[in-house]
Every structure is written in structure tokens, then in C-alpha cells.
Amino acid sequence: MDVTVGERQYTAEELQEIFDRAAEELEVLVLGENESLDKVTADLSLVTELPDLPIAVEWELDRYEVLNVSGEIQEEALREALVEEREGVLVNLKAFMTYTQDQTRQAVHEITVRLCPAARTKEEKLIEKIRAWIAEYDNENKTKETIKLPKEVDGQKISYHYPMDTRGAVILAMGLMTVVLLFCLEKQNEKKDEEKRKQQMMMDYPQIVSQLNLLLGAGMSSKSAWKKIVDDYQRRKPARGERAAYEEMAAAWNEMCGGVPEKDCYESFGGRCGLQAYMKLGALLSQNLRRGTKGLADALRLEGIHAFEERKALARRRGEEAGTKLLLPMFLMLAVVLVIVIVPAFLSISL
Known part of the structure; x- marks a missing residue:
């Protein structure tokens, strides 16, 4: 009850x-x-x-x-x-x-x-006195076309100006901020492009060393082997696309054809690539011209083995990074599954 x-x-x-x-x-x-x-x-x-x-x-x-x-x-x-x-x-x-x-x-x-x-502030009292002065002047000079503003009140000098329009300053500040952000975005994009370029060059490095080792072992000179690799790249470029390491090799070959000493071309090639592996390759080829081909094949073979190990390590790191990036979508999918399971269960409960 x-x-x-x-x-x-x-x-x-x-x-x-x-x-x-x-x-x-x-x-x-x-x-x-x-x-x-x-x-x-x-x-x-x-x-x-x-x-x-x-x-x-x-x-x-x-x-x-x-x-x-x-x-x-x-x-x-x-x-x-x-x-x-x-x-x-x-x-x-x-x-x-x-x-x-x-x-x-x-x-x-x-x-x-x-x-x-x-209670009035000092500014409010001053403004009230200015208004009173203007009102008194207006009452005494109603026939005049203009009105006079006081230049001094209670011994304090007064100047007048139109209120500043802050919209221009705001637009200018926003424009400057946009320019700075665009500059930072461009720098960030350049950094990303440079990082992609380096990764691509490291992926191509084992193949370049392997090709050089194969051609030098077949009896070709380093310059002929270099030309052979560049020609093969130019022929396959429309299908495979542009590769940064081979482009640097093509630039080095153009320097050789232009009369630049072969040794300097190899060294400048390593410097332009900006990677330790390519600098080492350029140094090996440059030393080959000074000391002869003795020991070059073994050095390139060891460098090729080391390069393939580095490539496998790079591929492993990129795979781990991809797995990390997939964590957020996995959590979102988990949340969706929980909602799909829990909501019908709550709706089926009879109150």
C-alpha cells in the first residue's frame, strides 16, 4: 500500500x-x-x-x-x-x-x-567635465556651423583622434601568422620529402652495389660499369619511375662526359647523396682508380652483403612503424564492436 x-x-x-x-x-x-x-x-x-x-x-x-x-x-x-x-x-x-x-x-x-x-574613476570625472564644457559651448554658440573641443581641462592638456579600426591589424596579424604557418608547413614537407628520398636511396643501394660487383667481375672497367647501369636506368625509367640514387649516378656520368676527372665524379656523387653508404661507395671507386682493381671485388662483395642486411633491417623497422600506425584504427574498431555488443544488451533489459 x-x-x-x-x-x-x-x-x-x-x-x-x-x-x-x-x-x-x-x-x-x-x-x-x-x-x-x-x-x-x-x-x-x-x-x-x-x-x-x-x-x-x-x-x-x-x-x-x-x-x-x-x-x-x-x-x-x-x-x-x-x-x-x-x-x-x-x-x-x-x-x-x-x-x-x-x-x-x-x-x-x-x-x-x-x-x-x-563612485567614478578619474577618467570618468574627466570625461564628464569635457562633456559639460562641450554642452555649455554648444548652448552659447548655437548659430555657429562648427563646435569647439576643449584643449585643456583642470590644467590637463587634451588631444583628440578618431578611434583606430583594429580590423586591419587583425587581418595583418592573421596574414603574417598564415605566412609563418605556410613556411613551417613547407619546411615540414621538405623534411618529409628528404626522408623519403633517403629511404628510397637506401632501398636501392644493395641493388646498385650488386650490379657494380657483377659488371666489374665480368671484366668491365668501373666507368663502363657505371655507364651500363645509367643506360639501363634510363631505359627502364618510364616504367619504374624516377629513383633518386640513379639520378645522382646519371648526373655523375654527365660530369664524366663533360671532362670532369672520374675520381672527382665518384667523390662528388657520394657527397650529393648525403648518406654514409654512398660516400663509402664513392670512396671505394675513387681508390680503385689510384690503387688498381685489386681487392675491389672483395670489398664490393662485403659491402653488398652489409647493404642487404641494412635493407632487411630498414624493412623490419618500416613494418614495425606500420603496425604502430594501425593501433588507432584497431582501437576504433574495438570501440565499435563494444557498442554493437553492449547497446543491444542494454536495450533488451526490461525495466
Whole structure:
């Protein structure tokens, strides 16, 4: 069996105590940001209900022109009233308190406040004096086509200028920021392209060493082997695309054809590639011209073995990086699966 328990009704003595407590709380709550009712400079807080008390409040004022029912001060009307009442404008507030459980049980509490002008800053006082000076000049010179602005007030010199339009500065700042971001983006893209170039060259290095080792072992000179590799690349370039390492080899061959010493071409080739492996290859070929071909085949064979090991290590690292990049999609797929499984289970639960 459900039993409904109604709210407890107060006796007349208890209700009077509640009205007294409500009146005391109103004295505090109505202040708002003001410190005293005898000097009100900010808007009042005319509450319509009291916390923890079953009391509703309605307000009645005797001077609505300077203060409205929301407690907001009417500045223009207050300034006009302060001309006659210099010590402050007195406003009588009546709070009609009603017991919410019985609308017939009410009480009235009166509060008197004194509205005073808000404390003005030094700048506000100066602006008011300037306005007064301009208004006085305008009244005395209504027939003139122009109006005069004061150049000095209370011994303080005053200059005038139009307010600056900040939209141009904002657009300029945004433009500069965009330029900086685009510059950073371009640098980042260049860095990524350079990293891709180096990875591609390291992937091609074992094949280049293997081709050189094979051609030199077949009895060709280093220059002829170099030309053979470049010619094969030029023939397969339309199908395979451009490869950075072979492009550098083609540039080195063009230098040889242009009369640059072969030794210098090999060394500059390694320097342009910018990788330790290619610098070592250029040094081996350059030493071959000075010392002869003795030991070059063994050196290239060992370099080829080392290059293939480096290529396998690079491929392994790239595979690990790819696995790391797949973690986020895997987590997203896991979240989707959990939603697919859990949501129908919750929906099937009968409440």
C-alpha cells in the first residue's frame, strides 16, 4: 500500500517566526553587491523566493522612475533626481511575503534604501567635465556651423583622434601568422620529402652495389660499369619511375662526359647523396682508380652483403612503424564492436 504524506502545516506562532526569519534574510539578500542599505550604488537583488523557506516574495516600490521591480537602477533618472536630493534618493520597498502552502497567510516587510551616485574613476570625472564644457559651448554658440573641443581641462592638456579600426591589424596579424604557418608547413614537407628520398636511396643501394660487383667481375672497367647501369636506368625509367640514387649516378656520368676527372665524379656523387653508404661507395671507386682493381671485388662483395642486411633491417623497422600506425584504427574498431555488443544488451533489459 502506498501512503502519501502531505507537507506539515505550521501553527500561527511558527509561521510568524518564519516570516521574521524571512525579513532578516531579505535585509541581507537585497543588498546584492552593495555594502549598506544607506549607500546603494549598484543594482539591488530583489529575490522572489527564499532558500530553505516556504515563502514567496513580491515587491512594491514608491519610486519606479529610479529603480525598477528587478532592482536595476535607472541611471539617467537617478542623475536628474540627485540634482535636487544631493545626499541620496530615498526609495521605500515593500516586500509582500506569502506562505506557499496557504496563499491567505501573508506578511509585509518594508525596507528603505538610499540610492547614491556610483563612485567614478578619474577618467570618468574627466570625461564628464569635457562633456559639460562641450554642452555649455554648444548652448552659447548655437548659430555657429562648427563646435569647439576643449584643449585643456583642470590644467590637463587634451588631444583628440578618431578611434583606430583594429580590423586591419587583425587581418595583418592573421596574414603574417598564415605566412609563418605556410613556411613551417613547407619546411615540414621538405623534411618529409628528404626522408623519403633517403629511404628510397637506401632501398636501392644493395641493388646498385650488386650490379657494380657483377659488371666489374665480368671484366668491365668501373666507368663502363657505371655507364651500363645509367643506360639501363634510363631505359627502364618510364616504367619504374624516377629513383633518386640513379639520378645522382646519371648526373655523375654527365660530369664524366663533360671532362670532369672520374675520381672527382665518384667523390662528388657520394657527397650529393648525403648518406654514409654512398660516400663509402664513392670512396671505394675513387681508390680503385689510384690503387688498381685489386681487392675491389672483395670489398664490393662485403659491402653488398652489409647493404642487404641494412635493407632487411630498414624493412623490419618500416613494418614495425606500420603496425604502430594501425593501433588507432584497431582501437576504433574495438570501440565499435563494444557498442554493437553492449547497446543491444542494454536495450533488451526490461525495466
